[in-house]
């Protein structure tokens with residue numbers, strides 16, 4: 001796990017990218033809203049239908065607490081919540097061995113306990129006060145399907161064709177998921193460890209962070225396309241990328257991950273309008289439990305495929 005979770009105390013409009021927080025003196029603590037949005041509703045594909053229900057694990061708990069789930073490590077929990085292992089240990093003196101935490105164990109989360117409703121499960125969080133607007137006015141959203149001039153700048157995120165269609169099975173966008181949720185992306189099946197490349201030029205918004213079932217996600221802003229969350233990437237095989245880093249179309253940015261409890265591997269591909277840039281993509285409300293700028297990526301993926309393999 002990298003120390004790359006990001007704060008969400010961003011007033012509108014969002015910045016191009018968010019620097020990773022860390023134990024840096026003077027750095028503002030991450031807003032508690034961040035991990036609510038990030039962790040309460042993990043990706044739960046239909047192919048996870050037989051996996052243990054993990055949704056709402058946090059929401060039933062008191063603010064500032066966390067219930068250890070299967071596969072968790074202190075490092076991962078620290079990453080996800082914008083804190084450090086040592087801070088967690090300090091807040092939880094009952095932990096004698098940091099390598100031995102057990103499922104169901106309650107942890108206090110440092111930095112979240114003193115806030116007002118830090119881990120509140122309410123879907124509508126009070127927005128942080130707006131900060132001073134940046135000098136440039138924000139660009140308008142381009143949520144719609146893209147025009148042809150960007151097409152030559154696009155490429156499929158895998159070097160090889162995925163092993164199943166992203167338009168049927170449990171893989172398609174909108175496919176019903178457990179708890180009434182709908183699938184917020186398309187799944188591109190590929191062998192574990194397959195290389196993943198950037199579909200277009202862009203900039204890393206958020207380097208890999210814990211996403212779901214032992215896998216990570218990576219967020220890239222591709223101008224003219226939108227924000228892409230490359231989900232279910234490997235947490236063990238990693239490409240070193242940092243927030244703010246520019247990437248070129250076709251650049252190797254990650255590896256396909258392995259879903260621990262399912263033994264399956266894929267890219268879970270999500271697309272958002274650019275106004276989602278720097279925002280919490282996983283949210284409590286709506287059928288998809290995603291940021292409202294979520295876009296059906298099927299046409300884009302169709303286009304990527306056609307441009308790359310036909």
Ligand SMILES: [Zn+2]
Nearest residue numbers: 045186187268
């Ligand atoms: Zn998926």
